[in-house]
Amino acid sequence: MAYTHLAAVYDALMADAPYSEWLDWAEAVWSRTGRPKSVIDLGCGTGNLAIPLAKRGYQVTGVDLSAEMLSIAYEKMKREQALVTWVEQDMRELALPESDAVISFCDSLCYLLEEGDVERTFERVFAQLRPGGTFLFDVHSPYKIVEVFGDNTFTLTGNEINYIWQCCCEPERLEVEHQLTFFIQERGDLFRRMEEVHVQRTYQPIQLAGWLRAAGFEDIVITGDFTWLPPTPESERLFFSARRPLS
Known part of the structure; x- marks a missing residue:
């Protein structure tokens, strides 16, 4: 689902969102799996993660379905003097050059309303990753x-x-x-x-893990609320990390 009117006020509404925690969590995973050179930010919105990643030295491609959100992201990128490639694309039809990592934070995947949409997206993400590449995302918990x-x-x-x-x-x-x-x-x-x-x-964690495995991913880890601990019954945000096999 694309943001239309909301795009104009999105950043004001999300001013207190924990973007730095998402970035820190991703880089903590990459410190264990290997720092990627190229990153696809899936559901990038107005670039609040893509632009800081670019300023940290990553080659970033921001993907979003909303042209309005991408337009705002482009203007912010120019002000920040960063370099991000912006692509208007449906994540279910993701088709870009291979990348070392794909991220999708701020519950972007929760806009996939049918099980087949999630399965298709996982398959497309797997196809975008180089061998050994990582897929990191979060979703709202059932709770x-x-x-x-x-x-x-x-x-x-x-x-x-x-x-x-x-x-x-x-x-x-x-x-x-x-x-x-x-x-x-x-x-x-x-x-x-x-x-x-x-x-x-959202979907049960066991379903999401099963669809990741079916798409070909391995080393699937599920944690809760920006921590390295398994989710509790009252965790509000579920974090997933998965890896495309080396061969």
């Missing part, structure tokens, strides 16, 4: 979908950006619909209203 999002409503009242965020959960599918209504201040007391709907789904 977060059902218990944290659930059928809850969240609100934000600020000076320039306000929102009402309503969640509608289907527990059997581990799926949640996010109904977002934004009120963006334009001038004085004038606010512009924008609406957007996003649907996310």
Whole structure:
């Protein structure tokens, strides 16, 4: 699912997101598996991981379905004086030159709403990796979908950006619909209203690990919430690392 209206306010809404923790987690994995030269950032959004990776010396390709998000990423890249290759592409049809590593953080894979979509994406990622290459990603846990999002409503009242965020959960599918209504201040007391709907789904860890193995991956490790420990029943974010065999 592509971001449209939300792209314009995405960075303001995500200002407190733990991007540095994602970067540190990835580099900690690579310290064990070997530092990659080239990295594909799958579901790169506005470049909040791709650009810092490029500034750390990696050859980065940012892939996203949203042209609006990529346009913002491109402008940020120029301001940051970094170099990233931006590609508008569906992750299920990923087709790029081979890379040493693929990452997909900030629950981007949760926008794959059918099991076949996940299987196809894993197959395409495997095909993109050089032998020995790593695939790192995270997803919302089943606990977060059902218990944290659930059928809850969240609100934000600020000076320039306000929102009402309503969640509608289907527990059997581990799926949640996010109904977002934004009120963006334009001038004085004038606010512009924008609406957007996003649907996310997660899967049981054992399913995801099985699809990774079926795609050809090995050395599959699952941890919880930016740690090196196995997930607990109340972990909100599941982290996966997997490797394409050397031969």
